[in-house]
Amino acid sequence: MISHFPTAHINLSALQHNFNVVRQHSSANILCMLKANAYGHGLIPIAQALHEADGFGVARLEEALALRAVGITQKIVVMLGFLTHEELELFFQHNLDAVIHSEFQLDLLEAFTEILPLPLAGEGRGEGFNIWLKLDIGMHRLGFLPKDFAKVYQRLKQCKVISELMLMTHFPCADDFTNPITDVQIAEFFNITKNYSDKKSIANSAIILQHSVASRDWVRPGIMLYGASPLNYMSADNLDLKPVMTLSSRIIAIHELPAGAAIGYGSTWTCPEAMRIAVVAIGYGDGYPRHVPSGTPVLIRGKHLPLIGRVSMDLITVDLRGADEIEIGDEVILWGEGLSADLIANHADTIAYELFCRLTSRIKFIYN
Numbered sequence: 539m540i541s542h543f544p545t546a547h548i549n550l551s552a553l554q555h556n557f558n559v560v561r562q563h564s565s566a567n568i569l570c571m572l573k574a575n576a577y578g579h580g581l582i583p584i585a586q587a588l589h590e591a592d593g594f595g596v597a598r599l600e601e602a603l604a605l606r607a608v609g610i611t612q613k614i615v616v617m618l619g620f621l622t623h624e625e626l627e628l629f630f631q632h633n634l635d636a637v638i639h640s641e642f643q644l645d646l647l648e649a650f651t652e653i654l655p656l657p658l659a660g661e662g663r664g665e666g667f668n669i670w671l672k673l674d675i676g677m678h679r680l681g682f683l684p685k686d687f688a689k690v691y692q693r694l695k696q697c698k699v700i701s702e703l704m705l706m707t708h709f710p711c712a713d714d715f716t717n718p719i720t721d722v723q724i725a726e727f728f729n730i731t732k733n734y735s736d737k738k739s740i741a742n743s744a745i746i747l748q749h750s751v752a753s754r755d756w757v758r759p760g761i762m763l764y765g766a767s768p769l770n771y772m773s774a775d776n777l778d779l780k781p782v783m784t785l786s787s788r789i790i791a792i793h794e795l796p797a798g799a800a801i802g803y804g805s806t807w808t809c810p811e812a813m814r815i816a817v818v819a820i821g822y823g824d825g826y827p828r829h830v831p832s833g834t835p836v837l838i839r840g841k842h843l844p845l846i847g848r849v850s851m852d853l854i855t856v857d858l859r860g861a862d863e864i865e866i867g868d869e870v871i872l873w874g875e876g877l878s879a880d881l882i883a884n885h886a887d888t889i890a891y892e893l894f895c896r897l898t899s900r901i902k903f904i905y906n
């Protein structure tokens with residue numbers, strides 16, 4: 539039998555628990571965000587486990603088609619929308635909702651309206667597109683500026699091919715509650731759209747947790763479903779979120795080294811005394827961040843022990859002082875249950891979102 543070391547255990551009951559936390563904060567419809575392979579957790583198994591979701595949000599058309607291909611029937615919203623006429627046809631065929639963020643998409647949609655036979659003769663579906671009109675209230679990435687909203691809205695309303703229109707936006711600073719701009723931007727969105735009865739959607743995880751009143755009619759939780767904190771001032775624990783992914787590997791060697799022995803590439807860490815170190819089978823080739831410094835914790839037999847020296851492609855090294863019971867073959871948790879991904883992300887100067895997304899195909903996923 540071949541040993542397989544780095545493993546991501548995906549706890550589907552923790553996922554369900556976090557979904558219920560969304561429910562506690564908001565009575566809106568829930569669009570579970572599954573972009574980037576469900577934040578690295580596995581697109582299909584996560585979608586299938588979230589059977590109470592009212593819909594799913596993905597970034598790209600390919601992700602939506604992969605969900606339809608395995609029989610997912612819920613609403614699927616493609617955040618980047620479509621780029622070409624051919625893509626628009628696929629949206630129509632597979633009953634996918636599109637976010638419209640730019641004028642060229644409006645042109646495509648109008649042209650599509652003209653070539654479609656009316657009433658629409660889709661296979662088993664007599665409806666048209668569901669369109670999510672994206673407003674840019676300050677992110678300045680995708681979306682229409684407030685000054686163009688009324689004009690764009692009129693054009694969309696005249697497209698006979700549209701069956702439901704949703705109004706949405708996405709805020710840049712929602713994770714930081716010391717920044718008053720988010721309140722201003724929420725107010726601005728509702729002010730611009732107040733005379734429009736269409737359904738509205740403004741809330742990612744950070745908004746859901748801090749502004750439940752404004753979180754209507756569709757909320758779009760991402761990171762909170764996976765059990766990491768979207769807020770820079772509050773831990774996942776304090777938000778009652780449970781880690782879904784536990785990333786682990788095993789100790790494959792233990793050494794007794796003398797004082798003065800330097801560890802790993804660049805010899806960046808030197809043993810201050812005679813001591814034991816463990817070598818663990820995980821590295822940046824698995825997606826563990828190379829930039830974490832010495833002192834970043836790992837969890838072995840319930841103990842937080844410091845990583846020492848540089849992270850290499852397949853291996854890391856750990857200071858075993860004060861942990862004489864630890865042996866070759868022991869499991870090492872890199873993040874997850876007992877060691878929050880947010881903490882490791884802090885050490886890596888990034889966010890848990892990125893840690894999850896950049897795990898490589900060498901990781902074995904186990905769902906239970």
Ligand SMILES: *Cc1c(COP(=O)(O)O)cnc(C)c1O
Nearest residue numbers: 571708742743758759760761768
């Ligand atoms: C990714 C994304 C979300 C979810 O954000 P989280 O911070 O992970 O909750 C919501 N809306 C849009 C448009 C997104 O792209």
